[in-house]
Amino acid sequence: MxxxxxxxxxxxxxIHKDLIFYLDNELSVEKRTAVxxxxxxxxxxRSFLAFLQERLQIIEKEKxxxxxxxxxxxxxxxxxxxxxxxxxxQWVRLAQPAFFSLVLIAGIYGGLxxxxxxSSPKVNQQTTSSVQMLNDFATEPIESFLLGEL
Amino acid sequence: MxxxxxxxxxxxxxxxxxxxxxxxxxxxxxxxxLGIVHNxxxxxxxxxxxxxxxxRTAENFRGDAKISTWLYRIAxxxxxxxxxxxxxxxxxxxxxxxxxxxxxxxxxxxxxRGDQPDxxxxxxxxxxxxxxxxxxxxxxxxxxxxxxKYEELPYQQIAEIMEISLxxxxxxxxxxxxxxxEQLLDCYKKKCV
Numbered sequence: 001m002x003x004x005x006x007x008x009x010x011x012x013x014x015i016h017k018d019l020i021f022y023l024d025n026e027l028s029v030e031k032r033t034a035v036x037x038x039x040x041x042x043x044x045x046r047s048f049l050a051f052l053q054e055r056l057q058i059i060e061k062e063k064x065x066x067x068x069x070x071x072x073x074x075x076x077x078x079x080x081x082x083x084x085x086x087x088x089x090q091w092v093r094l095a096q097p098a099f100f101s102l103v104l105i106a107g108i109y110g111g112l113x114x115x116x117x118x119s120s121p122k123v124n125q126q127t128t129s130s131v132q133m134l135n136d137f138a139t140e141p142i143e144s145f146l147l148g149e150l
Numbered sequence: 151m152x153x154x155x156x157x158x159x160x161x162x163x164x165x166x167x168x169x170x171x172x173x174x175x176x177x178x179x180x181x182x183x184l185g186i187v188h189n190x191x192x193x194x195x196x197x198x199x200x201x202x203x204x205x206r207t208a209e210n211f212r213g214d215a216k217i218s219t220w221l222y223r224i225a226x227x228x229x230x231x232x233x234x235x236x237x238x239x240x241x242x243x244x245x246x247x248x249x250x251x252x253x254x255x256x257x258x259x260x261x262x263r264g265d266q267p268d269x270x271x272x273x274x275x276x277x278x279x280x281x282x283x284x285x286x287x288x289x290x291x292x293x294x295x296x297x298x299k300y301e302e303l304p305y306q307q308i309a310e311i312m313e314i315s316l317x318x319x320x321x322x323x324x325x326x327x328x329x330x331x332e333q334l335l336d337c338y339k340k341k342c343v
Contacts, residue, residue: 020331052331053336058277063300067176067197072169075198079168079205085167 014042019049023056153217160208171217178218178301179225186229186292188281196232198223211296215310222301222311226293233285279310281335281343291326298323 013040021027024036039046068074151159151170159167179200182194203224211220284292293312295305303311305319312319 016335017331020327021289024327048335052228052334055276055280055334058273058280059299061273062184062277064177064181065184067180068194071194071198072172075172075201076165076169077275078202081317082202108279 014045014048016045016048019045019052020056022050023053154213157208157213157217160205161211161340168201168205171204173217175221176201177284179221179329182222182225182296183229183299185296186226188277188284192232193229193295197225199228203228217306219311222297226297228313230289230293279337283330284334285339287326287329291322291329294319294322295326295330 015035018031018035022032027035039049067087151167156167156171160171176197179197180190183200184190184195187193187196196225200221204221211217282296287295290312294308297308298305298310305316305323308323309316309319315320
C-alpha cells in the first residue's frame with residue numbers, strides 16, 4: 001500500500017533528486033522499479049537523466065590519462081637538481097658564518113690599527129704646539145707684548 | 151620486490167627502488183591529482199612533487215599503512231593546496247580586473263550561453279561545467295568523491311586514506327553526489343550548457 005502511494009506520488013512529481021543514485025545503481029530494488037516506471041511517463045526526467053549521464057561520463061573519459069613517457073626522466077633530473085642545491089646550500093651554510101667572522105675580525109683589526117696610527121700624530125702635534133707656546137712666552141714676555149700694542 | 155624492500159631501498163637512497171616505485175604508482179598518483187585539479191600538465195607536475203616528497207621523507211614511513219595509502223594522502227593534500235593557491239591568485243586577479251576595468255571573460259561566456267538555444271556544445275564546455283561543479287564541493291566531499299569516481303576505490307580504502315569511519319565516507323559521498331546533482335539540475339533548468 002505504502003509503495004503504491006509512493007509510486008503514485010512519483011507519477012505526478014519529478015524525481016530529479018534520485019537520478020544520480022539511479023545511475024550509480026544505489027537505489028533499493030523497490031525504488032529502482034518505481035523510478036523506471038516514472039521515467040517511462042515523464043519526458044522531463046528522461047531528459048535530465050540523459051543530461052546527467054552525459055556529464056558524468058566525462059569522468060570516465062578523462063580518468064586514467066596516458067602519463068608522459070619522460071615522467072621519470074624529468075623527475076630524476078629534478079631530484080639531481082635538488083640534491084645539488086642541498087649540497088650547495090650546506091656549503092653556503094658553513095661558508096657564510098666563516099666569511100662574516102673573517103670580515104668582522106678584519107674590521108676590528110683594521111679599526112685598531114687605524115686608531116693607533118691616528119692617535120700618535122695628535123699627541124705629537126699637541127706636544128709641539130705646547131712647546132711652541134712655551135717658547136713664545138720665553139721669547140716674548142706678556143709685558144713687552146702689551147707695551148708693543150700701545 | 152615487495153613494499154617493505156622498496157621502502158627500505160628508498161630510505162637508503164637507492165635510485166633503482168625509487169624508479170620502481172614511481173613506475174608502479176605514477177598513473178595512480180597522476181589520476182588522483184587530475185581528479186582534483188582537472189588539468190593533465192598540472193596533475194603531472196603535482197605527481198612529481200608527490201614522489202619528490204616520498205623520496206625526501208621515506209625515513210619517516212613507519213610501514214603501518216600501505217604505500218598507496220601514503221601516496222593518496224600526499225597527492226590529495228598537494229592537489230588541494232594547489233587549488234587553494236590558484237583560487238587566491240584568481241581572487242587577486244579579479245580585484246585587479248575590477249580596478250583596471252577589465253571583465254572576467256569566463257563569466258561573460260557562461261552568461262551568454264543561456265541565450266543560444268541552438269549552440270554547438272563541445273565536450274570541453276561540458277567538462278568545464280562538470281569540473282566547476284566538482285570544484286564547488288566542500289573539500290572533504292571532493293576528496294571522497296574523486297577517490298571513488300576517478301580511482302574507483304572502495305569506501306573502506308577511502309576511509310583509511312582520509313582517516314575517518316566508513317559511515318562518514320558513505321555520508322560524504324552521498325552528500326557530494328546530491329550536491330553535484332543539485333548544481334547540474336540548476337544548470338539543466340537554466341540551460342547553461
